[in-house]
Amino acid sequence: MDEETDGIQQNKPAARDLDAIDRKILGVLVDDATISYAELGDRVGLSPPAAHERVKRLRRSGAIRGTVALVDPKAVRKPLLAFVHVDTRGWGKTPELMAISEHPEVEEIHSVAGDSCMLLKVRTEDTRALEGLLARLYETPGVVSTRSYVVLSTYLERPVQPGNTKEWPTPRHMTKPLY
Amino acid sequence: MDEETDGIQQNKPAARDLDAIDRKILGVLVDDATISYAELGDRVGLSPPAAHERVKRLRRSGAIRGTVALVDPKAVRKPLLAFVHVDTRGWGKTPELMAISEHPEVEEIHSVAGDSCMLLKVRTEDTRALEGLLARLYETPGVVSTRSYVVLSTYLERPVQPGNTKEWPTPRHMTKPLY
């Protein structure tokens, strides 16, 4: 089925390409998924059943991973956002690290290239809760050290946008690469 | 009439506290907002109209910031995720930096404490597009340097979770702070 023990990023969610209408639909639904299929059809130039059929296809193909409510972090008492870089000893210890997914405060876990091994996005009620999370991290076998970046202000935060930048003016000092 | 009895009604994200049912509703909708109010009511122990009234209130209060479709990055040709730390000269130049919000590839912009000033989350089609974005960053007045962390694998990525960790076992070596 669609549940994999592997990372989210490396599989095969989307088989074939999306056409212009599909992209337009995604552009609308990424912004507001509460509209009726009648209105969605209007906005993309389709009848309600046709629009619905498209959306069902996008869901089945995995292009739409889900339709969810976005909640205000402050409303659920999580005003403190931080990015935590985690240095680990060896690579096989990631399963142990994954245990912290159980904490609802942890929103993202990535392995990254660069001088850190793992990068976490965590949202807590206060610095004390963040400290508790870091303490749990240090308990995890393989965790060597962490560096935390506490967010002071968030200027932009939005889900994956379907749009691609259509040929932004390339800086003059950038030469064309070979590949 | 609704809640017009109070003088102020407009601009506060989360005015009063959420009760247990509100939190349960958020917990359901954060996972799947496509269910009917009948089923939502069932899951939280409310009639369909009552559940709907709660959700409307959560929307008005700002606790629910929106209901959106989450799209698979690979389906929209953005398989490359990176976090970019940006060092800036001075603080007043942030408005200039905000211009890059125009790029759909930029998903988050935060100012952070630590050795970086700004932190961006960007999702591009390939390394070339990331390079173009970095080039634009360096064009921005005030930008001194950047460090990029390219994501190799994403193990967890989810929206804000309403749940709080209820008294996770505190590590033994952690002593209680004064405040």
Added chain:
DNA sequence: CCTGAAAAGTTGCGCTG
């Protein structure tokens, strides 16, 4: 906040391009 009924939206089906 609940029960019930009117209004609106969804979705299956046969048909058309």
Added chain:
DNA sequence: CAGCGCAACTTTTCAGG
């Protein structure tokens, strides 16, 4: 094959208790 119109069904939404 994808989309459209129509009609049955479900859901949303507005009453009154």
